[in-house]
Amino acid sequence: MDWPTFIQTIANSIVASSIYASIAVGLALCFGVMQMANFAHGEFFMLGAYVVFVLNAMLGLPYPFVVLLAALFVGFVGLVVEQTIFKRTRGNVLAGFMATAGLGMILQVIVGQLWGFALMKTIPTPYPETVSILGAQIGVQRLLIVPGAILSVGLLWYFLHHSRIGKGLRACAQDQEAAALQGISVVRMGALAMVLAGMLAGFAGALMAPVHAVTPYMGHAVVLTAFIVVVVGGMASVEGAIVASILFGFVHTFAATIFDSVVASMIGVVVMIVVLVAKPKGLMGRAKA
Amino acid sequence: MQKLNKNFLAIGAGFVFLVMAVLPWIINDEYMLELVIIFLINVLMATSYRLVTTTGDWSFCHMILVGSGAYATGLISKELGISVWLSIPLAAGVAALVGRAFIYPLLRTVGFGFFIASFAVGEFVRLVWIKFQIPFGGTRGMIGIEPPVLGNIIFYFATPYYLMTLVLVAVSLIAMYRLEKSPIGNVWKSVYEDPELAESVGIDVAKARTQAFTIGSFFAGLAGALLAHRNGSIDPSVFDINAMVLLVIWVVVGGSHTIWGPILGVIAMTLIAEFSRPLLEWRPLIYGSILIITLLFMPDGLEGLIERVSRLFARGKQQVTPKES
Structure with a gap:
């Protein structure tokens, strides 16, 4: 591997880590707060991209404004899903997971019927320039994903650690009963977690839309990788999800560059198995009594 | 279902087997x-x-x-x-x-x-x-x-x-x-x-x-x-994963408390698959809706539904203790 390829791969790894993080963090948050495993999270990501496609590529609204709208819209979808599905499957993780798997199928068909199944949507890149970093050429739009993800995940982290409501969310994740005894509304926290996760996924989808193949099935591949990342990170831990995202981003990108993407996925599974055998609770999982 | 008489069950299963054994000569349709x-x-x-x-x-x-x-x-x-x-x-x-x-x-x-x-x-x-x-x-x-x-x-x-x-x-x-x-x-x-x-x-x-x-x-x-x-x-x-999701749908729709549940699920979904043949593009939507409806409104699947219906007929007998999921 020569020097420019190496730098390029490092840059790609950072981009991939950012994408994984902005998707996996939402999953870990929902799982931590209310034991909600949202399989339609990948379709949330897809919806974010389609908001950009419809409003930016078709109607010509300015890109930054559309990204914001995508986050808000998908956050709202998250709230609806929480109210209709997770409220009724509380206490049974798998039931919620399978019901949202059904929802994912429904969303795929609806989006496909509205805008076509097979055709890849092309969205004009708002920032088509490339920059040269240490001899590697990287598109600005791809590079934007990194500060975008750091900004959104960082905002979430700040919110969780420095606001009253955020602390309430973390309290719920630690011990629901104790949190309820302190007067925290566990039910509202669950809804809030889904809104935040939806916003993160929608934002990520909107950022990715110009550089990613936009199809109804684009979320499908992403969400399973994200779930594996979350399991490695320790299921309910937002910090663990971030660390695992960086681990997977680098391992996967380097393996894909050196070998091919199939081998990269295989190595990803091996990493997961090694982590599970060595640390069954995941990288940052708390041992529960 | 488990309350059914054991002999009755064995005879019923044997009968189904016999009917299925002569099925090729009954339906005569490849x-x-x-x-x-x-x-x-x-x-x-x-x-x-x-x-x-x-x-x-x-x-x-x-x-x-x-x-x-x-x-x-x-x-x-x-x-x-x-x-x-x-x-x-x-x-x-x-x-x-x-x-x-x-x-x-x-x-x-x-x-x-x-x-x-x-x-x-x-x-x-x-x-x-x-x-x-x-x-x-x-x-x-x-x-x-x-x-x-x-x-x-x-x-x-x-x-x-x-x-x-x-x-x-x-x-x-x-x-x-x-x-x-x-x-x-x-x-x-x-x-x-x-x-x-x-x-x-x-x-x-x-x-x-x-x-x-x-x-x-x-x-x-x-x-x-x-x-x-x-x-x-x-x-x-x-x-692949789509096949796996379909397998999960069979078991969820049928129910998983007894061995009859998944069989019911496969029967139901096979019928639905046959009847939804003209709506091929919409099929994931139909399956997804069935999955959601089953999980939200009949978590014990068809099996649980049959049990509930048969309990309606056998009313007055002792109350069955509610199961935890």
């Missing part, structure tokens, strides 16, 4: 018979999956074990030239071994973690099929898997293959049913209901989970072998 063969194989997939879930381990890699059986019988009969009559049981054994290898890291996880981790280890095997052209044939898979021959009966034809499938599936169902009613099955159930309590009375939880998973894998492999010799070709996409 397409219908073909459908029933696939239906029987699907029943074996669904019931073997349910067997694994009796310990509480909902896995997401069962189709990979089905695929292991299919690939194994393809390789053994085609590449090694061993008789199909031997390769089918060998393939089931290979699937059991693959399952045994899977469960080793998976024992570290429970519940939802198990579900996702099992998907990942299964995906590893599927990637191996895709990656290695020799011997698995890559994305295009394997073709020319010959049906068995016995004397001058060629099992390429639907009727003999149907009868062979019927016998094998019936024997498997009886074996799984008996296993569940045996002390081993009771141990599995206790692991599902309360693993800590089971452990405290001296039950080896890890061993019970390993047993259930390995035996379930064996029957999954058998289903895969039957599928491979019927279709004549297999490829990695047959055993």
Whole structure:
């Protein structure tokens, strides 16, 4: 591997880590707060991209404004899903997971019927320039994903650690009963977690839309990788999800560059198995009594 | 359902078997018979999956074990030239071994973690099929898997293959049913209901989970072998996540408390699949809606619905204690 390829791969790894993080963090948050495993999270990501496609590529609204709208819209979808599905499957993780798997199928068909199944949507890149970093050429739009993800995940982290409501969310994740005894509304926290996760996924989808193949099935591949990342990170831990995202981003990108993407996925599974055998609770999982 | 008289059940099952044994001469329609063969194989997939879930381990890699059986019988009969009559049981054994290898890291996880981790280890095997052209044939898979021959009966034809499938599936169902009613099955159930309590009375939880998973894998492999010799070709996409989700739908829609649940689920979904044939593009939406409606409004599946209806007729008898999910 020569020097420019190496730098390029490092840059790609950072981009991939950012994408994984902005998707996996939402999953870990929902799982931590209310034991909600949202399989339609990948379709949330897809919806974010389609908001950009419809409003930016078709109607010509300015890109930054559309990204914001995508986050808000998908956050709202998250709230609806929480109210209709997770409220009724509380206490049974798998039931919620399978019901949202059904929802994912429904969303795929609806989006496909509205805008076509097979055709890849092309969205004009708002920032088509490339920059040269240490001899590697990287598109600005791809590079934007990194500060975008750091900004959104960082905002979430700040919110969780420095606001009253955020602390309430973390309290719920630690011990629901104790949190309820302190007067925290566990039910509202669950809804809030889904809104935040939806916003993160929608934002990520909107950022990715110009550089990613936009199809109804684009979320499908992403969400399973994200779930594996979350399991490695320790299921309910937002910090663990971030660390695992960086681990997977680098391992996967380097393996894909050196070998091919199939081998990269295989190595990803091996990493997961090694982590599970060595640390069954995941990288940052708390041992529960 | 469990309140039904045992003898009545045995007679009923025997009657169904007899009717199904003469089915080729009743319907006399190749397409219908073909459908029933696939239906029987699907029943074996669904019931073997349910067997694994009796310990509480909902896995997401069962189709990979089905695929292991299919690939194994393809390789053994085609590449090694061993008789199909031997390769089918060998393939089931290979699937059991693959399952045994899977469960080793998976024992570290429970519940939802198990579900996702099992998907990942299964995906590893599927990637191996895709990656290695020799011997698995890559994305295009394997073709020319010959049906068995016995004397001058060629099992390429639907009727003999149907009868062979019927016998094998019936024997498997009886074996799984008996296993569940045996002390081993009771141990599995206790692991599902309360693993800590089971452990405290001296039950080896890890061993019970390993047993259930390995035996379930064996029957999954058998289903895969039957599928491979019927279709004549297999490829990695047959055993992908969409197939796995469909398998989950069968078991969820039918119910998983008894062995009858998944069978009901396969019947219901086969009918829906046939009737939704003109709406092919909308099919995921239909399946997704059915899945959501079942999970939200009848969490015990069709089986639970039948039980509730039969309880309506048997009103006045003692109240059944509500089950915890």
